[in-house]
Amino acid sequence: MRIVITGGHGFIGSLLRAQLSARGVFRGEPIDELVILDRSAAQSDVAGSGGVSTSTVVGDLAESLDDLFTQPVDAVFHLASAVSSECEADLDLGLRANLDGTRALLDAARRQFEQTGRLVSVIFSSSVAVYGSDAALPMPEVVSESTLLTPQSSYGTQKHMYEQLIADYTRRGVLDGRVVRLMTVAVRPGRPNAAASSFVSGIIREPLAGQGSVCPVRPDLLLAIASPRRTVEGILTVAEAERGDGPGTLTGRLPVNLPALTVTVGDMLDSLERLGGKEARARVTMREDPAIDAIVRSWPARFDNARAFALGLGADEDMDAVVAQYIEDHASGTVDA
Known part of the structure; x- marks a missing residue:
């Protein structure tokens, strides 16, 4: 099994990589290779263990897809994105990083299925920023996955758009899309970033x-908020859940709010x-x-x-x-x- 983690040198990506490497299996199958895609080659201080082969592809997501898909891909954890304040300050940056890059990734997964019949599971990290209160439709005090989304930032809008496209590609059967909405992760180590949170x-x-x-x-x-451990646990649980209608299964194509x-x-x-x-x-x-x-x-x-x-x-x-x-x-x- 070959697994790709975009944004894999980021904090959550590094924790996820460490977990997968230590376990050595995903959905009951041995992991043959973890491929880390990031704009930087810097190694994280969170190291994995176990015997899983790990490689790194450095560069822009859209420009790196040909390299990623030279060999079959079984699962992609798509964590890479421009963050909230960045997207609000620079609309074009958010559109390039979040819309163009994600669309290119989904279409690469689709091409693999159409050419080889091998389905890619795409686990997409979305955000609570997809919610918002509109003057014509105030947000309820308690929200769920069925709450109508009216995001109030460009970042939230971009995440919402790809939640819908992933659901549609899943409906069409060209990939297995799973959307996990992350809470604000606290406490993160490292330096402050450009996220509003x-x-x-x-x-x-x-x-x-x-x-x-x-x-x-x-x-x-x-x-x-959610701690780093709970966040990674949630991502992996949704990624490995069986689809179905019974207890403990992933029903339908709705996202899962952690x-x-x-x-x-x-x-x-x-x-x-x-x-x-x-x-x-x-x-x-x-x-x-x-x-x-x-x-x-x-x-x-x-x-x-x-x-x-x-x-x-x-x-x-x-x-x-x-x-x-x-x-x-x-x-x-x-x-x-």
């Missing part, structure tokens, strides 16, 4: 490392103080950024997770457990380069 990890990570951090939203802001822990920013800061001390909390400066606040407040915070629960998935226990997981996994207390 970057502060969610930053207000925990930097203070624990003895550094200052700016919180651009009010303490009452509600967030739906289970969310709903907390306020104030709850997060309280947890930081409990586990890191008053000094850590004092390193967080509250300074509102209307642009960031507008994007993040458009995302839902409460979910009906019946679809994920039916697959055996669950949310993190509480915010203290999320922070404790970060401390355990990154015991040095430093912000990784």
Whole structure:
């Protein structure tokens, strides 16, 4: 079995690669090769184990597909994308990275099936940014996969468009598409990125490392978060679920919203103080950024997770457990380069 991970040197991609490499099997079959596609050749500090052969393809997604598909591909975990604030600041960047690249990937998978009969499973990482509240249709307090989507950002719109195209390609039988909507992942190690949600990890990570951090939203802001471990568990569970109508199966073509822990920013800061001390909390400066606040407040915070629960998935226990997981996994207390 040959598996591709796009964005495989990113944080979630690296964790996913480590899990697959350590297990050595996917859907009960041995993994022959993991192919990591990323724009950078830099190796992650999250190493896999086991005897799975791993190779790297460096470059733009659309331009790398000929290399990727010179050998048959069985599954693609499509994690690569331009992130929320990037897409809002530069529409063309988002269209190129998220729309053009994903369309090229889906069509490469389709060509493989049409030419060889070998079906590619495409596991697509979508986002809660597909939701939003429209003046004509306010978003309900609790959302589910059946809630009408009215995204309020270019990033959310681009994710929504490809959720629909993947569903249609799956309906037509030219690929096996599975869409997983990720919550805001916290706590991420490393440096802040251009995602609107970057502060969610930053207000925990930097203070624990003895550094200052700016919180651009009010303490009452509600967030739906998931720890890195829960996120990777959810992606793999949806990827390996059998299709069907019975318990524990993946029914229909709807996405799966991963289970969310709903907390306020104030709850997060309280947890930081409990586990890191008053000094850590004092390193967080509250300074509102209307642009960031507008994007993040458009995302839902409460979910009906019946679809994920039916697959055996669950949310993190509480915010203290999320922070404790970060401390355990990154015991040095430093912000990784």
